[in-house]
Amino acid sequence: MENTQQLIAINKPLKLDIEHYGHWKVNMQQIIQGIDLEAWISVEEGWTHPVTKDANGKEIPKPKKSWSAEEKLEAKxxxxxxxxxxxxLPRNQFTRVQGCTSAKEAWDILQVSFEGxxxxxxxxIDMLExxxxxxxxxxxxxxxDFSSKLSSIRQEAIVLGxxxxxxxxxxxxxxxxxTKFQSHKSAIEVALNSDDLKFDHVVGMMQAYELQLKKKEQTVGKGLALMADRSVEIEDQVSMMVKKYFGKYEAGQRGGSSSQFKSGAEKKFQKLDKQVC
Known part of the structure; x- marks a missing residue:
């Protein structure tokens, strides 16, 4: 399982978006802590290459093969x-830190670059406000959509203090x-003290109300669609009847019985009128 998670992290790494540095910063902190808490500690406290002293007592970089187990772990x-x-980091941002040998050094450079x-x-902060x-x-x-926009501003502001x-x-x-949410908004303000409400709680209540509105709109829409379909059906019946009886009427005129067909047509039309109403 651990190997699978590492592969996913490599295939789809988080990328820094300079317009949303705060989002990157918070997520990167969690990613590094997820790798290992000690890895994040190295970002906070820093890491330096182990040193040793030469024959003249001068400090020099310690060869890796001479590192202690603890020094190797810290370096890891x-x-x-x-x-x-x-x-x-995208290529144009990677150049800022490509010479860094410690995670803290790279982190601090990026923080100063984007937070200033x-x-x-x-x-x-004024721009966010x-x-x-x-x-x-x-x-x-x-x-x-709207609550997410507010939450995004909130998180960006937190990063800036x-x-x-x-x-x-x-x-x-x-x-x-x-306006369509006005009645539910008023009910919340009357029944509850908005000063004591949690933002996520209010969003949840409004989302539930929004679902109810959508269901009502869908029900009304289906009703109107059925009425429209029925109207088209009746119009088709009328059209067919007109053609049918008009043909019979002409035949009746030629046969001397037009009044009989005319009376039958009127009865049919009256029946359709009642269906429409």
């Missing part, structure tokens, strides 16, 4: 973490709902 965890980071200094972080405030639920958006609490997310979510 660092290599795993560094490999995961390298594999996740405190001033850059503040600017990024603006995106959050201007976000609205479009006519074609589902509850899942800002956390949107459930209270703010719930208020933004309810405020952005279109």
């Amino acid at each position: 965890f660092n290599a795993k973490a560094l490999s995961a980071i390298f594999t996740s 200094t405190s001033n850059v972080k503040r600017t990024c 603006s995106e959050f405030e201007s976000l609205t639920m479009g006519a074609g958006d589902s509850i899942d 800002k956390n949107y609490k459930d209270k703010k997310l719930v208020k933004k979510f309810l405020r952005s709902l279109p």
Whole structure:
């Protein structure tokens, strides 16, 4: 099982998208921890090549064959973490860290590159805040679509050090709902204290209501379709009857019994009128 998971990770590696660095960062942390917790520790605390001293007392890199078991293990965890980071980078981003020998060094370079200094972080947070405030639920958006957009902004903000609490997310979510959700939104606000609600809980309630609306729309749609089909069927019957009786009427005129056919046609039309009504 372990070998299978490793193959999947190699075949479909996570790739860094510079516009969604926060998504990459959170996922990469979990991937490295999934490889081994010690691998993530090497990212946090760093790793240095073991050294030894030469005859003059100067520190020099220690030959690998002389490494202790502990030094080999630490190097192994660092290599795993560094490999995961390298594999996740597109070529144009890989050049930033290709000379790194420690996972921490590569991680820190990428973090500074995409998160920047405190001033850059503040600017990024302000941009997210603006995106959050201007976000609205479009006519074609589902509850899942819109809630996912809010959650994405929340996660990006967390990476930058800002956390949107459930209270703010719930208020933004309810405020952005279109008219068709108004009755259920009002029921929630009246029956429950929105300040105490969890964002995921409110989303779940609205998703359930959305399913009910879709079922009603489908039922109404089927009813209208049946009515339309019935109307077409009756129109066809009328058309056939007109042709049939018109032919008989002409024949009746020639035979002197047109009133008889005319009376029969009127009765048939009256019967169809009742079916339509």
